[in-house]
Amino acid sequence: MRAIIFANGEFADPQGARDLLRPGDLIIAADGGTRHALAAGMTPHVVIGDLDSLSPADQARVEATGTQVVRYPSRKDETDLELALLHAVRQGATEIVILAALGGRLDQTIANVLLLSLPELSGLDVRIVEGVQTAFLIQGGRGELLVEGQPGDTVSLIPLGGDAVGVTAEGFEWPLREDTMRFGPARGVSNVLTAQIARVRVRRGLLLCVHASKQVCK
Incomplete structure (x- = not known):
């Protein structure tokens, strides 16, 4: 099973995200990444994080369509993207595509790239996709x-x-x-x-x- 995760970084290619989508994909939004999923015309199956960057309007919109919202306390050790990755693994994903993981704050961009080395992701096909670049x-x-x-x-x-x-x-x-x-x-x-x-x-x-x-x- 494949998961597509929308992080909360810069997102300039909604059409590219739509082109990636396959039937049966699990769509996960990491907190404010919800707005990117919605901009691409996708309703997340799961929104996860401390919800500090999720607007009330977007939260109401996805909850009205049955999206599962998993809220964590703001004082936590994991980033929202890390929580989304771990959730995808628990759901049985063997392939994960991460969108909107780059841009914005440099520390978060570096941390997002380093998340590829999480022990829980070992042996899985996990890729960050940003336009014409894949990592x-x-x-x-x-x-x-x-x-x-x-x-x-x-x-x-x-x-x-x-x-x-x-x-x-x-x-x-x-x-x-x-x-x-x-x-x-x-x-x-x-x-x-x-x-x-x-x-x-x-x-x-x-x-x-x-x-x-x-x-x-x-």
Whole structure:
């Protein structure tokens, strides 16, 4: 089952969100992300968070259609997006698309990206989608991951939380073979696809893959 989560960041592509929707998707809004879901013509199945950025009008609107509203206290350890991700996992989602996670406050943007490394999401297909950009994690020791796109697409591979060891990347203008990518230096930024399918493997560590497609990510 797939979940689409609307966070409370910047959201400039309602049509792109509509294009992503599949029958059977679980739609979750993280607090103020409700307004983004409604702007895209989607009624969330669940609204979750402390509701400090959910307008009374939007709350009344979704409650009138049967949306489940899960309210948490404002004094909590998790962000609203984190709560939404954990809720999706509890509902059995194996694939999660996160929208409106970027822009606005820098601290929240960074935290939203780092949420991809939550232990509860390990082994799941979780992606942040922002227009033509998609971000996801490549975990060490989990085999080969395919990056599908068009020649000329930009792909960045950025180590998270430490060095990424034994990195092999094929189908790129600057290929890698059993390389160590150090945490900190920007060596892996702005590589370029040379084929429609590229392959990346990591023996140990985490890589953040950011794929900027020539077409809207779907």
